[in-house]
Amino acid sequence: MGSHHLLEALIRAEGSMAATVLARLGVSPDAIADTVDEVDADATTDATPEETAARKMEIRVEGDEVHLVFRDEGTLRLTKAVNELTGDGPIHATGPVAGRFVPLWTQLNQLLIELMRTLKPEAEGEGKDVGKAGLLVRRVLHDRLRRRRPPMEG
Structure with missing residues (x-):
């Protein structure tokens, strides 16, 4: 705030x-x-630098998918580096990295619940x-x- x-x-x-x-x-x-x-x-x-980066984010629904979009340079740079290591495709939450996605899922759902509480009458x-x-x-x-x-x- x-x-x-x-x-x-x-x-x-x-x-x-x-x-x-x-x-x-x-x-x-x-x-x-x-x-x-x-x-x-x-x-x-x-x-803060984190808020500046967060202002470039977007959450949208496309069909039956939720797209979380990051546009800040730092996240883009890191994602490209990981993408190169995984073969330039999407990074999937499977195998040994599946557990690493749990905090992202948890935080996104908590954010959406908080937004619902703020936006509803x-x-x-x-x-x-x-x-x-x-x-x-x-x-x-x-x-x-x-x-x-x-x-x-x-």
Whole structure:
């Protein structure tokens, strides 16, 4: 979570000091959201090298397959090196390397479950355990995930 998520949550905290000050300064939630979408997070101190690489990733469904796409130079370089060692074909989770794929499978499924929780509408009574601040941040993340559609690279 970056400072931009906190900023968006602050202005949406109705009746809070932060929301009141920002409103008096003429700043609206939509203006913040639009500006956040325009600013390159990779050019700020919020972005770690891992987050910069992760922003180039994509998960998509094609038919009955899930494609996990990495576009960062480091992963591409490493994958090409392993591909050369395996005969330039796909790297399959079979034989002695099958167990090495288990953490990737586990982490991807956990990520998808977390994304579902973030994207689905809040259930009746949900949010009591999260707290007001956590609920605001969750709403901001939900809004950002829905409005943020990076252009397909290719």
